[in-house]
Every structure is written in C-alpha cells, then in structure tokens.
Amino acid sequence: MNQLPNRRQLLTLAAASGASLLLPPHASHAASSSAVLKAENARPGTQQWMLSKTRIDPDTKYRCPWIEGYVSHASIMAGETLQVMVSTDPVSEFTIEFYRLGYYGGDGGRLVHTTETLQGSAQAMPKVGLRRLQNCQWPASFELRIPEDWVSGVYVGKLTELNEGLQSYVIFIVRDTRESELVFQCSDHTWQAYNRWPSQFSLYDNGKNPWHWGNESQVSFNRPYGKYSQISDAPLSIGSGEFFLWEFPFVYWLEREGYDVTYISNTDLHRDAKQPLRGDGFLSVGHDEYWTIEMFRNLQAAIAEGVSVGFFSGNAVCGRIEWDDETRSLRRVGVFGPPGGTREFSSMSSLKHERPYANELIGAHSTGPVTGGADWICSKPDHWLYAGTQMKLGDSIPGVIGWEWHGDPADIPGLEIVARGPTQTAPGELNGGEYTATVYPGPKNNFVFNAATCWWADGLSEPPGYVRPKVYTAPQGPDARIQQITRNVLNRMRQT
Structure with a gap:
C-alpha cells in the first residue's frame, strides 16, 4: 500500500515543480532545514562565557551590587536596539562580552561581540511600589543594534567590573520569524x-x-x-x-x-x-x-x-x-x-x-x-x-x-x-x-x-x-x- 506524502515531502515536491500548496500555516517547515544551526554551531566556541569571579552581598543574599544590570528586551529581533542598564557600586569601569549559548563543539557558547571599556556608576534603588513592585528606571549604559547575522537563541552579556574583576550576567533571547x-x-x-x-x-x-x-x-x-x-x-x-x-x-x-x-x-x-x-x-x-x-x-x-x-x-x-x-x-x-x-x-x-x-x-x-x-x-x-x-x-x-x-x-x-x-x-x-x-x-x-x-x-x-x-x-x-x-x-x- 502506498503511503501518502507527509507535509515535508509535499513541500519538497512543490518546490521542485514550482507549485504552491494550500497547507496549514505551520506546514512549510521542511523548507528551512537544520543548516542554520549546524552552520552556527560549527563556528568557534569558547568556555569564556562562564562567570569566573562572583560575589554576593551577604546582607541581601542574592545581589551583586559591584556589577549588575538588566536589559530593555526579554526577547528581541535582529535590527532592533537592545539597551543594557548597568550599575557599579562602588563606581567602576566595566566591559560587556556577549555570547550566544548552544553546543559549539562542547564549549557551550560563542563570543559574538565585545564592548570597549565603559564607564559605570552607582544607580539609584527604585522606590517600593504597589504590591512591592521593584521597577528600576536606570539610564542605558550601552546600546547595541542586534546584527542581522545573529541566529535566534539565548544570549548572555557577561558584565565585568574593572576594580576587582567581579562579574554577573544580563540575559535575553534573540527571536526570528522563520519557520x-x-x-x-x-x-x-x-x-x-x-x-x-x-x-x-x-x-x-x-x-x-x-x-x-x-x-x-x-x-x-x-x-x-x-x-x-x-x-x-x-x-x-x-x-x-x-x-x-x-x-x-x-x-x-x-x-x-x-x-x-x-x-x-x-x-x-x-x-x-x-x-x-x-x-x-x-x-x-x-x-x-x-x-x-x-x-x-x-x-x-x-x-x-x-x-x-x-x-x-x-x-x-x-x-x-x-x-x-x-x-x-x-x-x-x-x-x-x-x-x-x-x-x-x-x-x-x-x-x-x-x-x-x-x-x-x-x-x-x-x-x-x-x-x-x-x-x-x-x-x-x-x-x-x-x-x-x-x-x-x-x-x-x-x-x-x-x-x-x-x-x-x-x-x-x-x-x-x-x-x-x-x-x-x-x-x-x-x-x-x-x-x-x-x-x-x-x-x-x-x-x-x-x-x-x-x-x-x-x-x-x-x-x-x-x-x-x-x-x-x-x-x-x-x-x-x-x-x-x-x-x-x-x-x-x-x-x-
């Protein structure tokens, strides 16, 4: 008994014939193979994405006031601008190294961008709002227009203050529109x-x-x-x-x-x-x-x-x-x-x-x-x-x-x-x-x-x-x- 072609096979047939098929919105995923991520993960990896020197303020149990930050977008598209808000207390210069996280031959990450030395400052703590909301309104310390060749994935910015070399992260997702x-x-x-x-x-x-x-x-x-x-x-x-x-x-x-x-x-x-x-x-x-x-x-x-x-x-x-x-x-x-x-x-x-x-x-x-x-x-x-x-x-x-x-x-x-x-x-x-x-x-x-x-x-x-x-x-x-x-x-x- 002959089997009916699945969606992936239908798309291959359609591409070969130049035909257009009326398929559900999610049905054309075969057209995008795993080549994008395979090529990305074939690029040189590094384990330098990991924090190497950390410290937590014992009075708070959770924060690293020496260097800490957040970003303007939890999820962002290529071409959009990411703002990174950073506080250094005491005041210090700092750098940001951006990494995409994946396999990369077992290293787990790839360096995609490094900033020049940036000037930090101690940012004000927000007032406690309704329902104990902590809504920081720090000015942007760095802005980055997401490059078109950044593949969808989870990215971290490794923040390093230059007084003692203490580190923490910011994290965000780069999304795309492809199937x-x-x-x-x-x-x-x-x-x-x-x-x-x-x-x-x-x-x-x-x-x-x-x-x-x-x-x-x-x-x-x-x-x-x-x-x-x-x-x-x-x-x-x-x-x-x-x-x-x-x-x-x-x-x-x-x-x-x-x-x-x-x-x-x-x-x-x-x-x-x-x-x-x-x-x-x-x-x-x-x-x-x-x-x-x-x-x-x-x-x-x-x-x-x-x-x-x-x-x-x-x-x-x-x-x-x-x-x-x-x-x-x-x-x-x-x-x-x-x-x-x-x-x-x-x-x-x-x-x-x-x-x-x-x-x-x-x-x-x-x-x-x-x-x-x-x-x-x-x-x-x-x-x-x-x-x-x-x-x-x-x-x-x-x-x-x-x-x-x-x-x-x-x-x-x-x-x-x-x-x-x-x-x-x-x-x-x-x-x-x-x-x-x-x-x-x-x-x-x-x-x-x-x-x-x-x-x-x-x-x-x-x-x-x-x-x-x-x-x-x-x-x-x-x-x-x-x-x-x-x-x-x-x-x-x-x-x-």
Whole structure:
C-alpha cells in the first residue's frame, strides 16, 4: 500500500515543480532545514562565557551590587536596539562580552561581540511600589543594534567590573520569524517570579511571608536577576534567571543533535498566537510555572491547527498571571487548577480556581503535594515513546521526576499514561503524591507529550558549568533512554 506524502515531502515536491500548496500555516517547515544551526554551531566556541569571579552581598543574599544590570528586551529581533542598564557600586569601569549559548563543539557558547571599556556608576534603588513592585528606571549604559547575522537563541552579556574583576550576567533571547522544526519557549516568566532582587522581592514575598502564594506581589523585568534563591547553589544564575539550571542542558543537546530550533520567550507566546505555528513542535522546558490566559489559549489554538507540543517541564501552567506592558511586570491572579487541587499552599485559596485547567492543555498538572521526587517508571512499554529504549513494564530511570511534577491526568479522549509512580520526600519516604507522564492525540495527527518533571533535561546532557539539582531525590545525569525518548518525541513532531 502506498503511503501518502507527509507535509515535508509535499513541500519538497512543490518546490521542485514550482507549485504552491494550500497547507496549514505551520506546514512549510521542511523548507528551512537544520543548516542554520549546524552552520552556527560549527563556528568557534569558547568556555569564556562562564562567570569566573562572583560575589554576593551577604546582607541581601542574592545581589551583586559591584556589577549588575538588566536589559530593555526579554526577547528581541535582529535590527532592533537592545539597551543594557548597568550599575557599579562602588563606581567602576566595566566591559560587556556577549555570547550566544548552544553546543559549539562542547564549549557551550560563542563570543559574538565585545564592548570597549565603559564607564559605570552607582544607580539609584527604585522606590517600593504597589504590591512591592521593584521597577528600576536606570539610564542605558550601552546600546547595541542586534546584527542581522545573529541566529535566534539565548544570549548572555557577561558584565565585568574593572576594580576587582567581579562579574554577573544580563540575559535575553534573540527571536526570528522563520519557520523551523521546533519552537523552544524559554520559561522567563518563572525566572522572574522567583527573582528576589534586591533582597526579598519575588512574586512569593508579600513582606510577611517569604513563600506567599497569593496576589499581593508584583515583579518587573526592569531589574537585575539576583542569584537563584531556591534549591541549588548556582553561581551562574547571577543575572541569568533559571536558564542555566533547567533549560540549558536541553538547548545544548538539541543543538548538538542538529535539530532546527528557533527560540522565544513566554511573553512572545502571550502576545502572538502565530508563534507556535512557526514550528512542527512547540517545547516547554524546565520550570514553566507562570502563564497568562492568552498564552494558554494561543497554544491551545496551535494544537487545534496541528502543532505538536512537548511539555518537558514540571509545575507548568500552574500560576495564572496578568501581564502589564507599562511596567514590564507580572502579577499572580489565579490557578490553572481546581479548588483544593494543590494541597500544599493554603494561600492559594485566595486565588481564582476556574477553567481552563492546566491538565486540559498538558494532559496532567500540578497537584498535591506539588513537590517531591521519583524514578521514571515505564507503564506502557509498547508505546512509540519507548521505541529503541529496550524498556520493559516497570523498568525505571532513577531520580528523573522532581522537584515539582504533574499528576491528576485529564479525561481527554485517547490520553495514555506512559509513566507513573508515587512521589517521595526522600528515598523510601512517600509523600502521598503520584506523578503521571502522558501523551494524548491532537486533531490533525499531532500530539501532546507531558514528561511531568522539571528535571528532564538533566538526562540529556551535562554542559560546562552545569550544577546537578538534588532535593527529595536526585537525577543521575545523561541517560541513553531519556535521550532516545526525547528523539522519539521530536522526530515524531517532524513527521506529522
């Protein structure tokens, strides 16, 4: 029996004949091969992108006042101008080295621009605003028009003050408009939610409770990222949010494997429903907790149009937020889950719990007791997900699930639970939770995969500077089975 050509083959035929095909908006991705990223990653890399001398003010626990900064755009296009706002206290000259992050022969980054020596100054702290908003209004210390040849990706500016050589980062995403195999969404809303700069001013701190889960706080991108505040001692997080903790190992592996990827921020999905349509597959990676209703509806619409989605993330689409353009800030206003569905945080009861629920998008969602760890336990070995892994029913991969996870699978026609197991507070100490990794079919031969963990990327690669997490349980690093499952998901995306 002859097989019908897929979208990729149709495009090849159309190009050869000069024909124009009426395909869905996301159907022409075969026309852009992985050549762009392969050529980029063939360029000389360096490990000099890593911070080599860091210091944190013990009075604040999170900030590096000697040199710190933020940028005007979380996501920016070639041809647009990036402003970098920097404070040096005490006053110092400084430099900025810009790097694109990827594979680059194992080095993890490529130097793309170096500034001349710049004059720093100590910038004023912002007044504490409504809902404890910290909205810095520092003048630009440096401006850069993004060159046309900067390939979409995650970029850092390494700031170095010249009094002592202390360093921190600024971080931003360069996006493009091209069609690609995969659209990688960075979880920067969540990076900012956990950012406690300058001391205790995260989305979680209302001035009384440092882990408040109500609507009394608001956080802005107009401020530096402090050192990551939660479960890891990660010096490379100074100025870079959570990217190096949960997302970089996935990026490093994707670009090593030669996948064609384009990168966006959470806010790009919020503003533009067409963003997911540029890819055969859309990826949510790491800790992707905070979504607007616009993000939810835009991705839901993309699934209806035939885009496949991989939630290689945990605690995803949990906190419902509102975005404010004027202050570049977000505020928690609800929960994408049922009342009582998350047992651990009592202050959640002050927020709206109304449909849509996250499991109606993801397949499963955050549920009590939210945190914990577990092994990945195979529950459906004959599923295409496990092709080439040799895994059998009940086989497990140690420590993959953590530190937040998804359970409570939705009643979606065709949904399959591909891995499940009890969660624990420590090895052998069950906490009453059960995670469920799921796959459900979309309407156009597409699908949605849910890995149900923040730590999936740990099983893919271990790039330079990476710090392995350990709380409740611990992932064990690169694993051939995790890598093959990921290939199965991504390759199936490319074929649909």
